[in-house]
Amino acid sequence: MCSKRTFPLISGFLSLDLVNTEVISHGRRHELLVHEQDLLDWLHTMYEQIPSLDRDILNISKDEAVEILPHIHEFRFTLRENLERIADGNSINNNWILNLEKNIENAPYVYQFDSGELREVPKGSKLNKILSLLSLDALRLIADGKLQKIKRCSNPDCVLLFIDLTGRRKWCSMKICGNRKKVARFQHKNNKKA
Template sequence: MQSSFPNVTTNLALNFLNSKLVSHGKIIDLIDSKDSLRHWAETPHQKDIEYNLQLSIFNSCLDQIEDVSPIIAFRNDVQELLFELINEEKSVFYLKNMIEENLINNPLSVIFVESHAMYVPVKDGLEGIKSIILLSLIDLIETGQVDTLKRCDNPECFSVFSNKSGRRKWCSMKICGNRNKVEQFEKRRGERYR
């Protein structure tokens, strides 16, 4: 289990999806047990209060979870759908349809945190976790960020982020950006000494 998760966005669903990395050609799933899932759910975003409130609601759903494999399967299915959207193989209609189908049997409630309305799942466990992730995806659709989603330029990386500026290439400079810079430097250095 890694001590820190690469929360490269301020969207809960995207950070949840980005919990699978590639290092030296090997896939590393940062969420592979209930403990690692709880650790992810206890990793707040330093600057985003709403994100942290969603995370605390997510965390409250974990008590009913024993087996994380259905959560991992859900994550992988949503990630694959977003990859298809990014590659323009599917339209946002498919994402909306998937959200509607999953939330139809999972009612939501509202709580107020000061004057801000927070939607919370009525069910906990797997269904509650799905609802929280889907609510976060709804936010991407409502704000138009779904149209700015991009995969990291590292072809081995699974990370997805909102490329609002249109110039961002990497999920994070700490993860893939620096790795690419080092590779480019080594390549230029090798060419210089031929």
Template sequence: MSDLVPLTGEPLALDLVNTRPATGDLLATPDDLRAWLGLQADRFPEARELAAAELTAADLAAVHAVREHTAGAVEHARNATPPPAEDLEHLNRAQREAPAISELAWNGEAVTATLRRTGSPGARLAAWLAEAAAGLLADPAVTRVRQCEAHDCVLLFLPAHPRRRWCSAARCGNRTRVARHYQRHKPA
């Protein structure tokens, strides 16, 4: 698996932070952001709609800001130290800039309520991602978030099993095992 393909499947806030691996930025353009949203389509109500929207450089900048503040806050929280007030305030502000409402509709049989946000696509996306960060930061499990043990990897994960050591067994796990095998069997 290439380092240029975003890992998905961790809490949404970690998936966002992990778009900045050691090899560069996986969200360098609005098209990259649109592709990443496509991978996250089932993670929050408006993901598909936002992936289809015309995303701009300003929208991308809003997501980058949420990513950086999330990364800073998670780094502190996972080490059981207080996150910087600036990081928390930015995440709060991002949520306030695109308030959520429960949009009511009749589906022919019953009233339905769908959570929707108001504002520009970038503000709505930043708010959803900041909300995901807030959920992770407030969860006591945040102290279990780990960094991949591969020497050249900076990705984070929330292990479901206490012995998990790598962001991905297919990515870093295999690479580490192959390197170890080579070291044990290399010609003298």
């Protein structure tokens, strides 16, 4: 039995965590959403992290996932392109906002009261539901002003993005890049002494 794929969950935001399903390892970009099972694992991971998500997104067959995956790759490409532009100091593209809004129009929301919590539930095809949830998350980041605090990891060999709420964060995470840089500096310092 295959083990469930793990993903770098460093942002706490659905749209950013999707962008971060591409990583650099051994100097090469690696896709973490290769097969339909990877998409299903990612959706389950997101549901565990954000339980208010529509549970119906977990009811995707492998055949549906095969159809959905290329659309998720395409959405992620546009998302990454726009988020990296913002991280580089550019303004938010209004056409991108219109596209995000269009995704929500394709799967508009109803509200359900579930376990004492009011949840927004998109209505539409499974693909449209997923794109609507991702688009709503990105629009909330814009509306809350959080995208003005988006950063690239300081490790030039890393492609992960994160929101820096403190203004002092340099690394995607200490576990992934920060600790590696500390170890590399320590080893370099010790090699000079030897």
